[in-house]
Amino acid sequence: MPEIEPRDPSLKDLEGLHLWHAPMSSCSQRVRIVLAETGKDYTSHLVDLAKDEHASPAYQAIHPNGLVPAFVDDGHLFIESVDIIQQIAGPASDLAGSASPDLLKLADEAQLDLKLATHEFLFRGVERGSEESFDAFQENHQNEWLKQFRRDFKVGFEKSRVDAAVTRTDDAFRKLDNLLSDGRLFLTGDTFSLADVAWMPNVHRFDLMGWPFERTPHLQSWFERIAARPSYKDALLAWQNEHAAGAFAAYTRERRSEGTDITAFGSLSG
Ligand SMILES: N[C@@H](CCC(=O)N[C@@H](CS)C(=O)NCC(=O)O)C(=O)O
Numbered sequence: 406m407p408e409i410e411p412r413d414p415s416l417k418d419l420e421g422l423h424l425w426h427a428p429m430s431s432c433s434q435r436v437r438i439v440l441a442e443t444g445k446d447y448t449s450h451l452v453d454l455a456k457d458e459h460a461s462p463a464y465q466a467i468h469p470n471g472l473v474p475a476f477v478d479d480g481h482l483f484i485e486s487v488d489i490i491q492q493i494a495g496p497a498s499d500l501a502g503s504a505s506p507d508l509l510k511l512a513d514e515a516q517l518d519l520k521l522a523t524h525e526f527l528f529r530g531v532e533r534g535s536e537e538s539f540d541a542f543q544e545n546h547q548n549e550w551l552k553q554f555r556r557d558f559k560v561g562f563e564k565s566r567v568d569a570a571v572t573r574t575d576d577a578f579r580k581l582d583n584l585l586s587d588g589r590l591f592l593t594g595d596t597f598s599l600a601d602v603a604w605m606p607n608v609h610r611f612d613l614m615g616w617p618f619e620r621t622p623h624l625q626s627w628f629e630r631i632a633a634r635p636s637y638k639d640a641l642l643a644w645q646n647e648h649a650a651g652a653f654a655a656y657t658r659e660r661r662s663e664g665t666d667i668t669a670f671g672s673l674s675g
Pocket of ligand 1: 473
């Protein structure tokens, strides 16, 4: 979805670039990466997802679905990360020029599976909120889909749902690996593009879950190349909470030792 009409009219008066984001959200990482790659200055508005700040009326007046990121460019509001990165890069830029709309769409579609896997394979191992905060979120947030997702997470996702998310992710990673198998450096050729920006956080996130990237060696080498870019360090790693990253790593090891890690699901289990 492109530019939307803000509910909060004061957004129209904002000058320059404003980003509402969360340190470890993959969609926020995409936007910070493109800001780092283009060297653009922006005003940062952090939204603490662990404290459910996105359930506040003030934030839901900025982002109608109560999600991060939200982005304002001289009074124009954008709320989808794939739209935002295109807005920041601009249509005439090298970054946008060689980006494939199909790969951006695939990255956008991959978001729900990434979210499910993140909750199952990382967040489940980390203490998350009290009963009171769960109830307050259910009362205050207006996004019915997100509230149902949290209820499903609380009772436990059905195995078939996790299997399907893992299999779709495996399909997408194989598609990327296949593209890269002709020796190109980046997803759409030898030039780094928005397609690479869009996929960087996803590959990073599944890497945290212990995804077996040796299945897709071209994608694995791509990730090593990508991880050497300053934008990966400045816009992604530097924002990672070391305590959370350590807890995720410990939980991933625990699931692996129990044989219930991500490799036990969907097409990875075969
Ligand atoms: N399609 C949206 C998805 C936005 C989204 O799902 N954001 C996540 C973080 S990556 C969020 O706000 N999650 C809040 C929650 O799960 O409570 C985009 O690409 O910007």
